[in-house]
Amino acid sequence: MSAHASHAPKRSGIADWLTTVDHKKIGILYLIAGGIFFLAGGLEALLIRLQLMYPELQVVGAKTFNELITMHGTTMIFLAAMPVIFALMNAIVPLQIGARDVAFPFVNALGFWLFFFGGVLINTSWFLGGAPDAGWTSYATLALNQYSGFGIDFYVLGLQIAGLGTLIGGINFLVTIINMRAPGMTFMRMPLFTWASFVTSGLILFAFPAITVGLVLLMFDRLFGAAFFNPDAGGNVVIWQHLFWIFGHPEVYILILPAFGIISEVVSTFSRKRLFGYSSMVFATALIGFLGFMVWAHHMFTTGMGPIANTLFGLATMLIAVPTGIKIFNWLLTMWGGQIRFPTANLFAVGFIPTFTIGGMTGVMLAVPPADYQYHDSYFVVAHFHYVIVGGLVFGLFAGLYYWWPKMFGKMLNETLGKWNFWTFFIGFHLTFFPQHFLGLMGMPRRVFTYLAGQGLELGNFISTIGVFGMTIGTILFLVNAYVSAKSSKRAPADPWDGRTLEWSIPSPPPEYNFAQTPLVRGLDALWVEKMAGNKGMTYAEPLGSIHMPNGSFLPFIMSLGLFIAGYGFMYHNYVVVGIGMVITFGCMLMRSLKDDPGYHIEPDEIEEKGVKA
């Protein structure tokens, strides 16, 4: 039918990137934007550690220090870690399930641009009167007008915009994974990374609305004189803590589950073995996601909830160690007896396992409420969550990037540079954060801008700062590696690692339609099943035919720009600007609703042409 839908005018260059609805390109956009924010957050971390290198330094001063820790945390969680996760999800999940596209290409693009403009809005605070300075948790009453500067408004509005983008991105992946799987790709045949993305998207869906409400309430308090968190007018500051952590704890699993998924893929591929205990891995992923919603108040043991609540939340938290432990042992048993290779991807994966285990172990220590009264708000907590988020998530992301880089960009990353990248980053990481456990136990509180000499804190802080240079060098080496690979003319093969899953059955980078013919999945590790059956590639579920593709659109970009403009209007109490921004956004929504996108078709002769070239 409908072979007459014609080609849309092809855009090129910058216009193509602003209008793209191709999940592979959106993945690259997420990676670039997330990478830039990662560098900003890293620079902030470097300044923090320089300020703390010696006692009583005045490198940045107390006020700037508060801004730096706030922006470092906010940027790294919301604007660096999440987007890079979304980058890999976009680049890989549709390929792993044998889909030509995501369920909502337009919404996918909108999600990216909302995140991007939200992130930019927060960061413009540096130039418009000071960054937010109440910590990334932005607790009331500290974050109210009386105690904090203008910067919090940027935090409140920027995170609402970016969070909306993340939310719709999550919905897109849920529907994609439920509805768009290739024939034969049952749920229990899905690669673990797709499973992790699925559970993470579910967590996003149920966790982000909670913080959105918290941010709205804080915004109403700050901008419109509401009294949610103002004790003088009957408000209650603990409500913020609950709303923040009802989001905040699941957020930890939103971040770490995709890393678990990546590690599962990488360890299995480079052991040339099927993942050990696949079903228990799926079960553990889902269980972690479920329990993740039951434990938020372990961040509030010292708030005064009473012994019963503290005990229950403490026990629930310790329970999560069980499915997490299952995962650790499954990775070890996958490697056991495998033909293990150690390219950079697997170095990061194998480095991840002990590092993350340490982070998980300190997590169980923190889950004991009486002990937590000692650890609370100390550097022990800082060490713990950096072991989980850097030692866990960031190692996982590096593993994923080295593993899937050829699929995303069609070029290999250099292995020698990669090994230097790994060792400098790995050693730098442990130098930075291992001593912080002891600094915390010795009583150094987090978020202080300096400390006195003669209290035994000098050595730990000095080593910690030196370690940051290692991580900095590692990051720079990664950038050099990316640059070298972009400049090289050598093309990556379709299947450089002797892969097991569907993404390795198509060219690197894949054509815009991903699969010329939808593959037929005949088992777990779909490509490996075919390899073992002696087949050259996948068997197909359909003959070669005309492929329907969606058109690109400027609307997601403009729609997000509208909210970006309205955000400034709110902050400066200029309701004309709010109106202009809202009209832009809702106007775009209306246009999208009224004007159907017929898309265009790629015909079999074009596919064959391209197929020969690739």
Add this chain to the structure above:
Amino acid sequence: MATHHVNAVLPDEPEKATLEGKNKILGFWLFLGGETVLFGSLFATFIALRDQTNGGPTSQQLFDMPLVALATLLLLTSSLTSVFAVLALHKKDLKKMQAWMTVTVILGLGFLALEIYEFMHYVHMGHKMTSGAFGSAFYTLVGFHGAHVAFGILWILTVQLQTVKKGLTVVTAPKFYVASLYWHFIDVVWVFIFTVVYLMGMIGGKVG
């Protein structure tokens, strides 16, 4: 799929006839899951703060049952008429579908008018967003719902416009169906608001 030129027979349940339609409906159900958490958080906040009037009028002094009951009646009826519209959709009766949806919109507008009147009345009595934690929580929860109603009305109108121009197709049917889902959701939220805010506000109240 470029199915908008299919002029032959419209399939049964046209809203689920295409993959796009199925995706849209599933995605919207998931979105409503997120909305549930959103309203749940607002309800929890309201319950925690509803006695903190900060010297302003209490809920017993404020609420006027006949007015709220009328608003409830309007909104619940509008949910029923939107069900009739979906039934007409499944019978592929475009005219009837449009008519029932128009009734839905009118009832929604009536609800909104009552709510605006109610808010103005309360402000007059000294119950404001800024008058204390109770005021903030009340206007945020009920106002969020009201904003959803207003958005729903505009949304249904744009979908109506499209069905006038394009008729009932596998492209317009899912849009229509999803808008009606949204309308039901708003209604369910109102049932909770009626119970938690108004009923509990009138019979409950702090002892002492």
